[in-house]
Amino acid sequence: MISRGLRRGRLSKASAVVLRRVVPWTIMQYRSVSSTVSRMMHPVLYSFRRCPYAIRTRMALLIAGQMVVVREVLLREKPCAMLTASSKGTVPVLVMPDGGVLEESIDIMHWALRNADDPALLSGRAGSMTVQQALVDRNDREFKHWLDRYKYHVRFPQAEQLYYRRQAETFLQLLESHLCSHRFLFADEMLFADVALMPFVRQFAAVEPQWFDQCDYNRVRGWLNRLTSTAVFKRAMKKQIVWDADNSAETQFLLNPLSGSMS
Numbered sequence: 482m483i484s485r486g487l488r489r490g491r492l493s494k495a496s497a498v499v500l501r502r503v504v505p506w507t508i509m510q511y512r513s514v515s516s517t518v519s520r521m522m523h524p525v526l527y528s529f530r531r532c533p534y535a536i537r538t539r540m541a542l543l544i545a546g547q548m549v550v551v552r553e554v555l556l557r558e559k560p561c562a563m564l565t566a567s568s569k570g571t572v573p574v575l576v577m578p579d580g581g582v583l584e585e586s587i588d589i590m591h592w593a594l595r596n597a598d599d600p601a602l603l604s605g606r607a608g609s610m611t612v613q614q615a616l617v618d619r620n621d622r623e624f625k626h627w628l629d630r631y632k633y634h635v636r637f638p639q640a641e642q643l644y645y646r647r648q649a650e651t652f653l654q655l656l657e658s659h660l661c662s663h664r665f666l667f668a669d670e671m672l673f674a675d676v677a678l679m680p681f682v683r684q685f686a687a688v689e690p691q692w693f694d695q696c697d698y699n700r701v702r703g704w705l706n707r708l709t710s711t712a713v714f715k716r717a718m719k720k721q722i723v724w725d726a727d728n729s730a731e732t733q734f735l736l737n738p739l740s741g742s743m744s
């Protein structure tokens with residue numbers, strides 16, 4: 482089961498509704514709906530398809546129904562426009578039409594959800610946001626640290642890959658305990674923490690898929706499968722041509738609108 486807003490798959494912005502009336506969804510989805518107007522009206526998201534931080538923001542933007550123009554970048558060849566907006570050089574970066582910049586994935590998620598029609602979307606029961614955020618912080622600080630070492634163990638020869646995996650597993654054990662009483666981490670519906678953490682656990686699972694398929698973390702595996710089966714995840718992972726400022730064939734498109742079921 483997923484949240485009300487997702488089930489409705491509704492558009493949150495009047496402009497999205499208008500656009501959808503005049504532009505068939507299939508065209509919106511597969512062709513670049515890119516024009517000076519869309520860039521001026523909507524924030525620009527610099528993104529990299531496989532980056533877990535970018536995945537969580539694309540999902541949150543979709544869930545919140547926020548219209549953005551997505552520019553897929555290559556990490557080894559970051560566009561000047563992105564570096565001018567954010568010299569930090571990491572994705573995701575969200576550049577607002579008024580020039581404001583958000584350069585942390587969590588900030589972009591919060592911005593997207595704050596501006597959604599339903600501000601309580603993904604927050605869960607009153608008060609649960611603080612607890613969710615604490616788990617997300619632990620992911621970003623601790624799990625990500627061990628995940629990088631597990632995944633790129635060749636670059637960290639101080640210890641064996643197995644050692645790094647075992648360190649990362651501490652976090653999986655915590656997630657497993659969260660999943661004892663509900664289908665998602667904090668409820669029977671997908672909330673903020675599920676979206677924020679899932680791309681990292683997915684990355685962990687992909688390091689040794691055979692081991693992960695047979696490991697004891699059955700609930701985590703089921704949770705991950707549920708999340709990767711959602712329409713919102715599939716939509717967020719759709720391949721996009723790399724954006725090139727010099728290329729006259731525009732490649733950015735609007736992430737929204739969504740239509741139909743999100744589950």
Ligand SMILES: N[C@@H](CCC(=O)N[C@@H](CS)C(=O)NCC(=O)O)C(=O)O
Pocket residue numbers: 529531532533534535556557570571572573584585586587
């Ligand atoms: N704290 C940042 C971290 C973002 C991050 O580290 N992104 C990676 C890609 S997954 C990146 O852009 N790395 C820069 C590089 O590889 O050059 C956030 O939450 O947005």
